[in-house]
Amino acid sequence: KAGVTQTPRYLIKTRGQQVTLSCSPISGHRSVSWYQQTPGQGLQFLFEYFSETQRNKGNFPGRFSGRQFSNSRSEMNVSTLELGDSALYLCASSLDGGSGYKQFFGPGTRLTVL
């Protein structure tokens, strides 16, 4: 099976712009989670989607949003970009949303905000 894919891999934006990141989970996986990774804050949970519904959300401002499509592909959107949004954004998929299910991570999207 193909692994989790994320597009684009690298992105450069300027402050105030918005950005959309995409994640395609492993075939058959219905749960997609998003994480932000920065040197200062480490890995932080953004949100999780399961069957097109957001089931859980981390402590991030409303500028961060997401959605999931019927084929389980997910997008994450960040509006009004700030310098502090520069990070590696990781997507992870699992067969189900249960806590014990193994999550498989994608390679990430490196976002740089200038």
Added chain:
Amino acid sequence: AQTVTQSQPEMSVQEAETVTLSCTYDTSESDYYLFWYKQPPSRQMILVIRQEAYKQQNATENRFSVNFQKAAKSFSLKISDSQLGDAAMYFCAYRSARNNNDMRFGAGTRLTVKP
């Protein structure tokens, strides 16, 4: 709130030797899952090993094993017969068994393997 602490920012091991990475966590829950993830320089996060809190037996995956001490809230990772390919950042993570809880990660330990 649950927190995960990795007190060793960096560790080093000689090839073929054994190394133990430490992880402690804080929770008031009794049912949860613990994970170790590896993130090589290529950046793709890989699951190394998983432990269910209700299981007393320590999880093992080939050269990787854990020492799970539930009362002490400790979850260390032992890597035996270290290989050059083991060099990476290692993250300890916690996830509640209650529905839909997020994954909490430690700050990571950078492991260097010396030939």
